[in-house]
Amino acid sequence: MDPKEIIEQLQLLTQQFVASLQNQSTEQAIRDLQAAYLSKKGKVGELQTSLGQVEPSQRKEVGQAFNKAKQTIVQSVTEAIDGLVKRAEEAYLNAHFDVTLPGRAPAQGHMHPLSIVMYDIVDVFTSMGFDVAQGPEIETDEYNFAKLNFPDDHPARDMQDTLFIEEGKTLLRTHMSPVQIRSMLERPLPVQVVAPGAVFRRDDDPTHSPMFFQIEGLLVDKGIHFGHLKGVLNTFLYQIFGEDVQTRFRPSFFPFTEPSVEVDIQCIYCKGKGCRLCSQTGWIEILGAGMVDPNVLEGVGIDSEMYSGFAFGLGVDRVAMLKYEGITSIKLFYENDPRFLERFRR
Numbered sequence: 001m002d003p004k005e006i007i008e009q010l011q012l013l014t015q016q017f018v019a020s021l022q023n024q025s026t027e028q029a030i031r032d033l034q035a036a037y038l039s040k041k042g043k044v045g046e047l048q049t050s051l052g053q054v055e056p057s058q059r060k061e062v063g064q065a066f067n068k069a070k071q072t073i074v075q076s077v078t079e080a081i082d083g084l085v086k087r088a089e090e091a092y093l094n095a096h097f098d099v100t101l102p103g104r105a106p107a108q109g110h111m112h113p114l115s116i117v118m119y120d121i122v123d124v125f126t127s128m129g130f131d132v133a134q135g136p137e138i139e140t141d142e143y144n145f146a147k148l149n150f151p152d153d154h155p156a157r158d159m160q161d162t163l164f165i166e167e168g169k170t171l172l173r174t175h176m177s178p179v180q181i182r183s184m185l186e187r188p189l190p191v192q193v194v195a196p197g198a199v200f201r202r203d204d205d206p207t208h209s210p211m212f213f214q215i216e217g218l219l220v221d222k223g224i225h226f227g228h229l230k231g232v233l234n235t236f237l238y239q240i241f242g243e244d245v246q247t248r249f250r251p252s253f254f255p256f257t258e259p260s261v262e263v264d265i266q267c268i269y270c271k272g273k274g275c276r277l278c279s280q281t282g283w284i285e286i287l288g289a290g291m292v293d294p295n296v297l298e299g300v301g302i303d304s305e306m307y308s309g310f311a312f313g314l315g316v317d318r319v320a321m322l323k324y325e326g327i328t329s330i331k332l333f334y335e336n337d338p339r340f341l342e343r344f345r346r
């Protein structure tokens, strides 16, 4: 057979193949079509038997034409099958998914209610010029008690109240007041700091958690008097509980302040009439405070004739419970139940 004719026929067969490929709708049909051309008895296969009759000098050219034709066929088979799979996938997605539905937003975290309240409180004090100070949760007995003027036989020093690491030496701080001592030792005068942080006590019932949060405040300068204490704390309480909240300063005792006070706000639920929340007193205690005891100042090397100061401490949980109605147990803040925490997304 004339080599030219063979090559022409080959081209024709290839075109035919590609054309009928378009009409196949299943993979099996495509494979059958491929066999009808490429198997030994197939159209290309049969034509190939004529290769033996071609002049040896021209065999190479014709052989290459066969290779090319087979390549074209195999390649278009692969493409056709890929196309089928893709169309099947699209059809499946169109039938099963409504692409116009809104997506599911990834769950986003938010601040814990105690953090929110802590930041709010600290913001009020920083706006009045207070710096934020920190101290370690593992404290020395010296800073937690001795330098704060606690007598040796004070009940807080008892194993029953304090979580000691090494009795008489190291402990989990029971209040934020040791940061007063650290701040006075570390900073130049005047010292004006607030210290938010976790504190620990041997307490565990519906109204007490063994770990809770406090914010301590301290201002030491020349000429500081009780009026400054009152002004700063009233400003703080108005900002947190509203301008119309009533406040009350009651004489009290703390080893590290003299005189000492406890500061109450009028019950925000019953407005002073008396209810369960305020134990029928009409008032709710928010802060401990006082003028820094001269012994404490002298203990950190500050001349108490020249300098004076005030200090205060408050429980963050208490403020949070008052700001968010209906929180029945302080424990809710520490259980991290998402159903509870979800309320505080903002």
Ligand code: DAH
Pocket (backbone or CB within 6 Å): 174, 175, 176, 177, 216, 217, 254, 257, 287, 288, 289, 290, 311, 312, 313, 314
């Ligand atoms: N440290 C006290 C406590 O944990 C709170 C406190 C009271 C801090 C009076 C003070 C203060 O700075 O002046 O109960």
